[in-house]
Amino acid sequence: MDFISILSIFVMACFVGYYVVWSVTPALHTPLMAVTNAISSVIIVGALIAAAADGSTTAKWLGLIAVALASVNIFGGFAVTARMLAMYKKKER
Amino acid sequence: MEHVAPPAWVMLAYLISGVFFISALRGLSSPATSQRGNRFGMAGMLIAVVTTLVTHEVASLPEILGAIAIGGGIGWVTARKIAMTDMPQLVAAFHSLVGMAAVLVAAAAFLNPVAFGIVDADGLINPVSRVEMGLGIAIGAITFSGSVIAFLKLAGKMSGAPILLPLRHVINLTTLAAILGLIGYFTVDQSPWIFWTVTALAFLIGFLLIIPIGGADMPVVVSMLNSYSGWAAAAMGFTLHNTAMIITGALVGSSGAILSYIMCKAMNRSFISVIAGGFGAEAAATGGPAKEQRPWKRGSAEDAAYMMQQAESVIIVPGYGMAVAQAQHILREMADVLKKQGVSVKYAIHPVAGRMPGHMNVLLAEAQVPYDEVFELEDINSEFAQTDVAFIIGANDVVNPAAKTDKTSPIYGMPVFDVDKAKTVFFIKRSMGGVGYAGVDNDVFYMDQTMMLLADAKKMCEDIVKALQH
Numbered sequence: 167m168d169f170i171s172i173l174s175i176f177v178m179a180c181f182v183g184y185y186v187v188w189s190v191t192p193a194l195h196t197p198l199m200a201v202t203n204a205i206s207s208v209i210i211v212g213a214l215i216a217a218a219a220d221g222s223t224t225a226k227w228l229g230l231i232a233v234a235l236a237s238v239n240i241f242g243g244f245a246v247t248a249r250m251l252a253m254y255k256k257k258e259r
Numbered sequence: 260m261e262h263v264a265p266p267a268w269v270m271l272a273y274l275i276s277g278v279f280f281i282s283a284l285r286g287l288s289s290p291a292t293s294q295r296g297n298r299f300g301m302a303g304m305l306i307a308v309v310t311t312l313v314t315h316e317v318a319s320l321p322e323i324l325g326a327i328a329i330g331g332g333i334g335w336v337t338a339r340k341i342a343m344t345d346m347p348q349l350v351a352a353f354h355s356l357v358g359m360a361a362v363l364v365a366a367a368a369f370l371n372p373v374a375f376g377i378v379d380a381d382g383l384i385n386p387v388s389r390v391e392m393g394l395g396i397a398i399g400a401i402t403f404s405g406s407v408i409a410f411l412k413l414a415g416k417m418s419g420a421p422i423l424l425p426l427r428h429v430i431n432l433t434t435l436a437a438i439l440g441l442i443g444y445f446t447v448d449q450s451p452w453i454f455w456t457v458t459a460l461a462f463l464i465g466f467l468l469i470i471p472i473g474g475a476d477m478p479v480v481v482s483m484l485n486s487y488s489g490w491a492a493a494a495m496g497f498t499l500h501n502t503a504m505i506i507t508g509a510l511v512g513s514s515g516a517i518l519s520y521i522m523c524k525a526m527n528r529s530f531i532s533v534i535a536g537g538f539g540a541e542a543a544a545t546g547g548p549a550k551e552q553r554p555w556k557r558g559s560a561e562d563a564a565y566m567m568q569q570a571e572s573v574i575i576v577p578g579y580g581m582a583v584a585q586a587q588h589i590l591r592e593m594a595d596v597l598k599k600q601g602v603s604v605k606y607a608i609h610p611v612a613g614r615m616p617g618h619m620n621v622l623l624a625e626a627q628v629p630y631d632e633v634f635e636l637e638d639i640n641s642e643f644a645q646t647d648v649a650f651i652i653g654a655n656d657v658v659n660p661a662a663k664t665d666k667t668s669p670i671y672g673m674p675v676f677d678v679d680k681a682k683t684v685f686f687i688k689r690s691m692g693g694v695g696y697a698g699v700d701n702d703v704f705y706m707d708q709t710m711m712l713l714a715d716a717k718k719m720c721e722d723i724v725k726a727l728q729h
Contacts, residue, residue, distance in 0.1 A: 167270075167500050169387060176493060179506040182281055183513030190287045192610065192635050193624075195518060195617030196346060197297075198287050199485050202511040203353040205280045205300055206492045208504050209360050211311045212375075215499065216367035217326070218317040219374030225367040230322055232363035234330035235356045240304055242334025243353055246346075247297050249338060250621055254290035257629035 197250045204243025210236035265314060270502060272310040277506030279303030284510060290630055307503045343625040344582050347481060347614040348413040354484045355406035358465075361399025361491035362458065365392050368498060369454055377498060386446040388498050393442035393454070395494035397461040402487040404465030409480050412469075413614055419474030427471060428535065434464045468534065475579070475656075477614045478522045479533045486515025518616050525610035525636075527662075527672035555691070558710025560722030563650075563685050568727065570647035570683075572603040574639065576676055577619050578612045580653020580687070584716035587626040590652060593720050594628070596727045605642070606633045607676055609657035640677055649681035651703075652716050655688070659701045668699055684709040687716050 190198050213236055216229025280303045286296015317323065341349050368375045369384070369392060377388040384392070411417035424430065438460050445453045472480050493508020523530050567573050575594065581587060594604040606628060612619045623633055643649060651658055661668040662675045678684055679702070686709055703709055712719050 172497055172500060172505060175502055176497070176505050176509055179277070179509035180513050182506075183284075183510040184517065186281060186284045186510070187514040187517045190284065191289060192521075192608075193617060193620040193630055193633060194287045194290065194293060196350075196615060196621045197293065198284070198514060198617070199350050199481065199518070199615065200346075200353075201283055201287070201297060201300055202485060202489065202514045203350060203357065205283060205304065205507050206357050206488045206511040207360065208276070208280070208304060208307050208507045209357065209364055209492045209495055210304075211307055211501055211504055212364035212368070212495050212499055213360060214308065214311045214323065215315055215374060216364060216371065217319060217323050218312070218315045219371055220318050221374055222367075222371035225371035225374070226319065228363045228367040228370070230319075230326045232360040232367070233323055233326040235360045235363070237327045237330030238334035238337075239330075239353050239356050239360075240334065241331035242338040242349075244297060244301050244304075245335050245338035246341065246349065247300075248294065250343075250346075250624070251290070251293045251297060253343075253621070253624040253627070254293070254630050255624070255627065256290075257631050 193254070194251075197247050200243055200247040200250065204240055204247060207236040207239040207243065210240065269310060269314050272306055273501055273503040274506075276303040276307040276310070276503040279306065280503070280507050280510060284514065303503070343621055344585060345414075346621060347477065347618060348410050350615060351406050351410040351413055351481055351484065354481075354488050355403050355410060357488040358399045358402030358404075358406060358484075358491060361488075361495055362396050362403060364495055365396035365399060365498075366458070368392055368495075369396075369451075375499060383449055389445050389449065390442060391494050391497040393445050393457055395491055395498060396454070396458050397438050397442065398487055398491040398494060400458055400461035401465035401468070402484055402491055404462045405469045405480075405487070406465075406484045408466055408469040409477065409484060412474060413477060413481075419477075421473040422470040424467070424471070427467065431464060431467055434460050434467070438464070471535075472533065474614070475611070476526075476533050478611050478616055478618075479519050479526075479530070481615045482515050482518035482522055483534075484515070486512050486519060489513075489515055522611055522616060525674060527670070527674070553705045555705050556710050558685060558712050560712070560719060561726045562710055563712060563719075564723050564726035564729075566683055566685070567597055567602060567648050567650070567723075568600055570602055572605070572642075572646045573597060573648045573650055574643060574646050574681070575604065575606045576649060576651045576654050576658060576678065577606065577608070577623070578652070578654025578657060579614060579618075580655075580689075581716055582613055582618065582622055582653070584653065586652060586716040586720050587622045587628075589717055589720040589724065591623070591626040591628050593724050593727065594632075596724060600727075604632065605639060607636070607639045608633060609636055609654070609676065612654060612657060636674060636676065643677040644680040646681045647683060649676075649678040649684045650687075651678060651685065652687045652720070655701060656699070658703055659699065661699060661702060670699060679703055679706060682708060685712055686710070687712045687714065687719050689713065689715060
């Protein structure tokens with residue numbers, strides 16, 4: 167992909183993000199932060215590439231540490247979001 | 260070696276993963292759809308990870324699975340055990356991990372650019388990729404050190420008071436300019452010293468940016484760091500030409516930015532003034548005009564119980580003090596008793612109540628308060644005039660009428676609850692000595708219809724519940 171196509175995706179995604187986030191109800195702003203935390207750990211993709219590759223031992227180990235850190239966030243972020251969301255209940259009628 | 264485009268199905272898989280992340284956030288528009296949204300998020304992550312593993316020659320699968328197991332285990336256990344009141348520091352800690360992961364990935368890409376497919380025919384890293392890597396590592400490092408300081412302040416391991424260095428604006432701007440200048444120079448000279456200097460300076464500025472910011476400005480800081488962690492992921496997504504990372508980075512980046520904006524607006528402060536830091540410290544240092552002693556009334560738990568039983572409607576205004584005292588459960592019990600006796604009970608939440616966006620809502624949800632009894636500022640503020648009792652627990656600045664009337668007040672212009680319009684006000688506070696975060700006196704204390712309940716919030720609610728059951 168050339169730089170311009172990537173930039174286009176990025177700019178469009180910023181707009182999507184803008185509208186989607188404004189539609190989030192304020193009561194769920196803490197779960198929003200927790201889940202954005204979890205999904206920003208998609209950086210694990212880069213960590214996996216570094217950890218999987220031959221060539222540089224240092225880079226491989228940096229990658230492995232990054233995989234571990236991102237995993238803390240992925241599992242922790244989704245789990246804590248799920249835990250919070252399960253607490254939001256409507257009035258029993 | 261030019262960047263080789265991956266097969267179409269791979270690009271498609273990352274695109275689907277990105278779309279799933281959008282759906283995850285979309286689900287949060289209502290508590291009813293939110294859990295499904297979270298599952299979309301998990302599916303998106305699984306797709307991204309599996310796609311990456313099957314499309315690269317993995318020389319070290321056992322180590323990778325080990326790293327995922329260790330990290331995942333730690334994360335999962337933490338998420339299960341953490342107390343809801345500790346959520347702000349957990350989120351700050353998680354932000355720091357995203358920041359560090361971005362730093363490590365950028366460093367690995369610099370050390371082994373061939374693996375990332377970012378080298379040109381001469382074996383040098385593409386200039387565009389150099390900028391992306393430089394930005395990625397800089398934003399990642401700022402996110403890391405800033406979040407560590409935010410974590411320490413939120414966890415009470417470091418004083419929440421602003422720490423003001425002399426000339427801090429000059430130091431910060433110089434450091435920032437140096438980082439940007441070096442990233443620019445990096446495009447013509449690929450020397451390692453430039454890359455590592457950028458990294459070191461970015462760690463430094465993250466630290467410098469957050470130490471002058473005080474405790475109650477933390478909602479803005481946490482949101483801002485949330486935003487940075489997104490931009491860091493996006494920068495690395497540019498380096499890797501990865502759609503999932505770019506979409507996610509943009510989503511998270513805008514999410515954090517919007518939350519910061521909402522928080523600033525709720526305090527009537529500009530983003531720049533929050534980032535410049537030192538709020539509260541200056542007001543406290545000058546001491547303000549000498550305070551005259553004004554008469555105020557002290558109430559008891561029995562008074563509060565009696566008045567609320569007689570009332571038709573009660574609005575509860577919780578603040579950070581409720582979280583500190585862990586009073587949310589007993590507060591809900593108090594509301595339950597009142598509701599059984601036919602009193603209408605509602606909760607009013609200010610956007611900046613607590614230490615992170617939505618902090619109070621989570622605590623009330625934890626205490627099993629139904630979310631349809633919890634209202635936002637603009638939805639409930641007009642009701643105070645028709646309300647018998649306003650019950651303020653652990654909040655202060657967000658009910659201060661000086662924000663509406665006193666142009667010299669540091670909180671002037673901040674939207675506040677009109678509790679002064681309620682027929683009776685109960686104000687739980689530990690003592691008359693302390694003032695709110697902004698360091699300003701509150702006229703609500705001295706109104707005719709106000710009774711001060713001076714005690715720990717949890718203890719006071721327990722006593723009120725006892726009195727109500729008599």
